[in-house]
Amino acid sequence: MTVKAPRYHHGDLRGALIAAGRAILEEAGVPALSLREVARRANVSHAAPRHHFPSVRHFLSDCAADGFDEFTEALQVAAFRHSVPTEAVVAMAAAYVQFAGDNRAMFLLMFDRDSLDERTPALLAASTRAYACLVAAVQAIDPALAIDDLDYRVATAWAIVHGYATLMLNEKICQRPENPMTAKDMATRAMRDYLRGTVTAGG
Amino acid sequence: MTVKAPRYHHGDLRGALIAAGRAILEEAGVPALSLREVARRANVSHAAPRHHFPSVRHFLSDCAADGFDEFTEALQVAAFRHSVPTEAVVAMAAAYVQFAGDNRAMFLLMFDRDSLDERTPALLAASTRAYACLVAAVQAIDPALAIDDLDYRVATAWAIVHGYATLMLNEKICQRPENPMTAKDMATRAMRDYLRGTVTAGG
DNA sequence: ACTTAAAACTTGTCAATGACAAGATGGGGC
DNA sequence: GCCCCATCTTGTCATTGACAAGTTTTAAGT
Structure with a gap:
């Protein structure tokens, strides 16, 4: 993994969000999983996931x-x-x-x-x-x-x-x-x- | 069942809340069930259930x-x-x-x-x-x-x-x-x- | 019967969430 | 080199669970 400078366009935000979601699932279970928490883990705004997942x-x-x-x-x-x-x-x-x-x-x-x-x-x-x-x-x-x-x-x-x-x-x-x-x-x-x-x- | 005038003290709010909860479960399933919705069905304020159930x-x-x-x-x-x-x-x-x-x-x-x-x-x-x-x-x-x-x-x-x-x-x-x-x-x-x-x- | 403490219920508030709107940014097609 | 639009942003709204503080009723003690 190369060090990535934060860019406006993530590159693979969709994949990163799913990875973050799976990490939360593993660490804290279903109740702790929210789209906003996923967004925080991926260092994007709370509305970013909406462009990749309708809900x-x-x-x-x-x-x-x-x-x-x-x-x-x-x-x-x-x-x-x-x-x-x-x-x-x-x-x-x-x-x-x-x-x-x-x-x-x-x-x-x-x-x-x-x-x-x-x-x-x-x-x-x-x-x-x-x-x-x-x-x-x-x-x-x-x-x-x-x-x-x-x-x-x-x-x-x-x-x-x-x-x-x-x-x-x-x-x-x-x-x-x-x-x-x-x-x-x-x-x-x-x-x-x-x-x-x-x-x-x-x- | 006798017609009840609305009283400040419900009489059996605890039982009524559980009945309301079960009705919501049956009609709309788990996702639709919230304490506030239960309170609405029982015609009490949104904080009333808290005196009977800690969470x-x-x-x-x-x-x-x-x-x-x-x-x-x-x-x-x-x-x-x-x-x-x-x-x-x-x-x-x-x-x-x-x-x-x-x-x-x-x-x-x-x-x-x-x-x-x-x-x-x-x-x-x-x-x-x-x-x-x-x-x-x-x-x-x-x-x-x-x-x-x-x-x-x-x-x-x-x-x-x-x-x-x-x-x-x-x-x-x-x-x-x-x-x-x-x-x-x-x-x-x-x-x-x-x-x-x-x-x-x-x- | 009268007082008073407590139980029952109220309104008001807060942070978190999902969903949506509208604006800012920058990469790729032309 | 320019523009389009996908991508990401901030801002907003209704809903929810939890909590605080005030109000009303019941009931216990004298």
Whole structure:
């Protein structure tokens, strides 16, 4: 990174704003994030973001799109390490909960419909890629499965990991400190149990 | 209800404020809910709520406590209709997703840690009752289960229904309109599959 | 019954926020 | 070399949560 003299035209203010937004999310969570705070971090006026994002909703949507991209990357890295389809899905489950724990505020934002505009192109594309990644992994277990059964299996696998992630982030899981099992451990075990129960039984 | 002449002292402003808050939640969702709007609905000044709730956080917590009470009631009604423990848990799963769909904003609020103060006595008590209700239903399936395995089973059952509920409320489920399965249908089926896989296999 | 303290409710104020309007600046197309 | 317009600015407004200080009613004590 070269030292930049402050110019009237930033050069890549849009990217800088998103980076600032993500930094705030990571450091202080969703409640601390405002367009004005983002502008302060980027050393621009409070109205500057408006020329790149029509509303705070659109700004958050583009931040979330960034998050979905990294999320998808993490899921794919986990899946690609395994050639057995069921093990790939189990690894994805672990990566899903891990990502949620490592990126609490971002994860909550990504699935907070009320704060986002789902029609934002970047968010739509990124979340679709993440979903496709999940579908592909589940379908690889049983490629000939009927479409309705596939829908159900994908939804259930997703619900298990998303439920664990959400409950964990809201401190509803692992309430007994003497239990060493983490939410990630349990989610992994749950995914294994589910796949064992349905796949071998011909769901 | 008798016609009330407007008095300086409301009589039960606290209750009226919570009722107003719940009405706003139902009609317009979380984003529309503010203490000032609640005060307007109750025909009191903008500072009146402050004498009953130290902050908006505490107000929302007491609203959420109300929600948890009705939630627990709905779960128990569903469970009590079945004498077979596994069927009771399956019925609770259906009731869980049903409640989330019927009370979207309230459900989202109930599990939004960032908006609540979990130490609020009413909320703490109400959410604990809901959790105890879930634990009891799952434990009834296999009363002799080791504590760690029970923890895991409760968490997984919870994650399945909570995952389905959360994904449904954020419009991540049932994206193909030609699939007639609702999130509630799938959650019920998933709970059945999970219990069949683990319970008969001896956890 | 009368006094008085406190609870309940009021108006007024402040800083922060999102959104908008209108002006200043400077880079790129011609 | 000149102008256009994207980019960034300052200024403003309504809304919100929180707080301060004053007013009205209830209720407790004598």
